[in-house]
Amino acid sequence: DGGITQSPKYLFRKEGQNVTLSCEQNLNHDAMYWYRQDPGQGLRLIYYSQIVNDFQKGDIAEGYSVSREKKESFPLTVTSAQKNPTAFYLCASSPYGPGEAFFGQGTRLTVV
Amino acid sequence: AQSVTQLDSQVPVFEEAPVELRCNYSSSVSVYLFWYVQYPNQGLQLLLKYLSGSTLVESINGFEAEFNKSQTSFHLRKPSVHISDTAEYFCAVSEADKLIFGTGTRLQVFP
Numbered sequence: 035d036g037g038i039t040q041s042p043k044y045l046f047r048k049e050g051q052n053v054t055l056s057c058e059q060n061l062n063h064d065a066m067y068w069y070r071q072d073p074g075q076g077l078r079l080i081y082y083s084q085i086v087n088d089f090q091k092g093d094i095a096e097g098y099s100v101s102r103e104k105k106e107s108f109p110l111t112v113t114s115a116q117k118n119p120t121a122f123y124l125c126a127s128s129p130y131g132p133g134e135a136f137f138g139q140g141t142r143l144t145v146v
Numbered sequence: 147a148q149s150v151t152q153l154d155s156q157v158p159v160f161e162e163a164p165v166e167l168r169c170n171y172s173s174s175v176s177v178y179l180f181w182y183v184q185y186p187n188q189g190l191q192l193l194l195k196y197l198s199g200s201t202l203v204e205s206i207n208g209f210e211a212e213f214n215k216s217q218t219s220f221h222l223r224k225p226s227v228h229i230s231d232t233a234e235y236f237c238a239v240s241e242a243d244k245l246i247f248g249t250g251t252r253l254q255v256f257p
Contacts, residue, residue, distance in 0.1 A: 038189075067244065074155065076236065076249035077190075084243055092244070124189055134180060135245055137189035 036061050040125050040138035047119075047145050055110045055141045057125035064130055066108035070094060071122040071140075080123075083108055112143065119145045148173050148241040152248035160256050161229055167222040167251045169211075169237030178240035179220040181211055183233050184250075190236060196220065207231075227255050 038059045047053045059066065065084050069077040079092030083102040097116025102108055108127075112119045122142050126135040149172040159165045171177065178197050182190040194205040201213040211222045220237060232255045237248040 040189075065243065069247075074249060076152075077247040079244060079246075082244055126190075133178070133240075134192050134195055135190075137182075137191070139189045140187070142187070 038125060038127055038136055038138035040141050042141060043139065045141055045143045049145055050114045052114060053112050055123055057108045057138060058106055059127045060106060061127055061136060063127035065128045067126040067135065068100065068110045069124045069126065071124060077124065119143060148239050148246045150237050150239050150246055150248035152237055152251050154251050156252045156254065158254045158256065159227055162226045164225050165227050165253065167235050167253065169220045169248060171218050171239045179213060180238040181222050182236045182238060184236065185233050229255050229257060231255050
């Protein structure tokens with residue numbers, strides 16, 4: 035089945051630790067995105083990538099890092115510099131530009 | 147930069163009643179518009195989209211939305227809701243190479 039896989043579904047980390055969230059797609063899409071979701075704030079764009087080995091900052095990139103070494107993969111690292119990392123993280127992909135996006139099931143990160 | 151406004155954070159409604167979820171966007175230039183639905187602890191699923199052509203677009207489960215360029219709106223409607231429609235609904239607009247989302251509207255359907 036084609037789709038986007040995010041893992042793990044739930045993640046717990048201690049404050050001060052870096053953590054990497056996985057996102058893999060087999061849809062052959064060029065563009066991939068990371069969004070953060072908090073109650074009442076909708077989805078806010080963290081990073082996005084239109085092509086392998088290239089990515090751009092979104093609206094809330096501080097404290098996060100990404101890589102795009104393969105077309106299928108777009109991992110997100112939440113660093114210790116992120117002041118409030120507890121949130122629901124959603125990965126998405128789209129075939130090109132501003133077309134519709136396909137979402138993974140999300141990773142709920144809790145930092146204690 | 148584009149922005150999306152969903153004025154209603156929550157919409158309670160009884161089963162079989164009609165519902166409208168409002169969405170306004172900031173730009174009057176050509177845009178692509180989307181409605182997504184999210185069930186608890188899941189990702190977003192595309193409900194319907196407007197790219198061009200007819201201003202009225204429909205989904206397979208009875209929702210429809212109308213693109214109104216003069217009012218920069220893309221409201222979502224359903225004439226008769228079901229319990230299973232309870233979810234969060236997000237309006238989104240395209241900007242260059244990314245999607246901009248509204249803050250969401252929680253639709254709660256009561257029996």
